Amino acid sequence: MAKTIKWGIAGLGNIARKFAGDLKGVAQAELIGVASTSRDRAKAFQKEFDGQKAYDKYEDLYRDPEIEVIYIASLNQNHKAMTMAALEAGKGVLCEKPLGLNTKEIKAMVALAKKQNCFLMEALWSRFNPAIQKAKQWIEEGYIGEPKFLYAEFSFYRLNIDSSHRLLDPKKGGGVLLDLGVYPLFLAYLILGRPKNIVAQSILGSTGVDVQTSMILQYENAQAVLYSGIANESDNHARVGGTEGEILLHGFWHNAQKVELKKIGATTQEDFPSEGNGYVPQIKEVNCCIAAGKKESELWSHQDALELGQMVEQVFEKIKEK
Numbered sequence: 001m002a003k004t005i006k007w008g009i010a011g012l013g014n015i016a017r018k019f020a021g022d023l024k025g026v027a028q029a030e031l032i033g034v035a036s037t038s039r040d041r042a043k044a045f046q047k048e049f050d051g052q053k054a055y056d057k058y059e060d061l062y063r064d065p066e067i068e069v070i071y072i073a074s075l076n077q078n079h080k081a082m083t084m085a086a087l088e089a090g091k092g093v094l095c096e097k098p099l100g101l102n103t104k105e106i107k108a109m110v111a112l113a114k115k116q117n118c119f120l121m122e123a124l125w126s127r128f129n130p131a132i133q134k135a136k137q138w139i140e141e142g143y144i145g146e147p148k149f150l151y152a153e154f155s156f157y158r159l160n161i162d163s164s165h166r167l168l169d170p171k172k173g174g175g176v177l178l179d180l181g182v183y184p185l186f187l188a189y190l191i192l193g194r195p196k197n198i199v200a201q202s203i204l205g206s207t208g209v210d211v212q213t214s215m216i217l218q219y220e221n222a223q224a225v226l227y228s229g230i231a232n233e234s235d236n237h238a239r240v241g242g243t244e245g246e247i248l249l250h251g252f253w254h255n256a257q258k259v260e261l262k263k264i265g266a267t268t269q270e271d272f273p274s275e276g277n278g279y280v281p282q283i284k285e286v287n288c289c290i291a292a293g294k295k296e297s298e299l300w301s302h303q304d305a306l307e308l309g310q311m312v313e314q315v316f317e318k319i320k321e322k
């Protein structure tokens with residue numbers, strides 16, 4: 001029987017709730033402890049998701065001897081400090097995306113994970129989405145010939161939110177590139193790899209962070225057109241066009257439940273109904289890695305997180321150019 005992995009969660013907001021709901025449905029995962037800056041929030045969360053212990057100090061969660069891996073679900077600006085503290089305490093870490101605000105932070109986190117010999121992964125959950133895995137497999141097996149064009153976006157209307165919201169507040173690592181743009185960049189990286197060049201432009205909102213960012217990625221023999229924004233509604237699909245066909249991931253593609261292969265005269269479709277909120281495959285991957293004593297995932301490695309961070313940094317450089 002597979003080993004049960006003992007989890008902790010630090011930072012108990014929206015995404016932690018969705019994640020904990022999925023964790024509950026994974027047989028080989030047990031929620032040992034949760035920690036929040038608010039004792040009441042910790043207590044209520046522990047009760048709702050059948051955790052064993054509630055802490056009002058993150059440090060107490062990191063020090064809990066029963067816990068093997070901690071999911072860091074706080075805001076972007078806290079990812080590095082919280083991950084470092086959990087690693088220092090000898091815990092494995094699954095940290096929300098983006099792993100760091102920049103590559104300097106990511107490198108420091110990876111270096112400490114290696115020094116401490118602890119597991120570390122960026123919670124790039126779409127990497128484990130079965131429909132996206134199928135799309136990648138079809139492309140690698142040549143179903144669409146040579147991939148030439150990739151289109152992906154992640155956008156919805158949210159310009160009406162308060163300026164203190166994490167999406168708009170620069171002190172909270174706000175802006176659509178860090179929050180949403182990492183997903184289309186991830187898909188381009190997964191399918192086409194590192195680009196030779198990136199062109200990007202943004203529209204900045206009243207708080208100074210980007211609220212719309214468009215990117216063109218130039219490869220030796222292919223191009224990708226990517227978009228992230230909170231200024232418009234969208235069907236949020238992604239597609240990859242090749243010399244012999246096209247693959248479609250229907251919206252919201254980053255949690256796709258269906259993948260479609262279109263060739264002249266023939267369409268094939270495979271359905272992958274989401275398990276829970278879509279985080280189950282990621283949780284199972286972390287469980288498998290920890291059970292096997294691995295310190296990183298082969299599917300979303302430290303190098304992958306770093307290279308995605310480098311692409312984000314390149315986009316930021318372009319945005320700043322006027």
Ligand SMILES: NC(=O)c1ccc[n+]([C@@H]2O[C@H](COP(=O)([O-])OP(=O)(O)OC[C@H]3O[C@@H](n4cnc5c(N)ncnc54)[C@H](OP(=O)(O)O)[C@@H]3O)[C@@H](O)[C@H]2O)c1
Nearest residue numbers: 011012013014015016035036037038073074075076096097
């Ligand atoms: N994987 C996904 O699908 C997905 C989706 C949305 C967001 N995210 C990522 O998940 C992270 C959290 O997003 P979220 O939507 O869950 O955020 P949220 O609900 O606004 O806040 C999450 C937690 O951040 C902590 N926090 C620290 N400083 C804070 C401050 N100044 N104001 C408010 N909260 C603060 C709080 O933890 P305490 O409980 O300890 O007080 C809060 O509960 C972000 O890094 C985001 O990029 C991922």
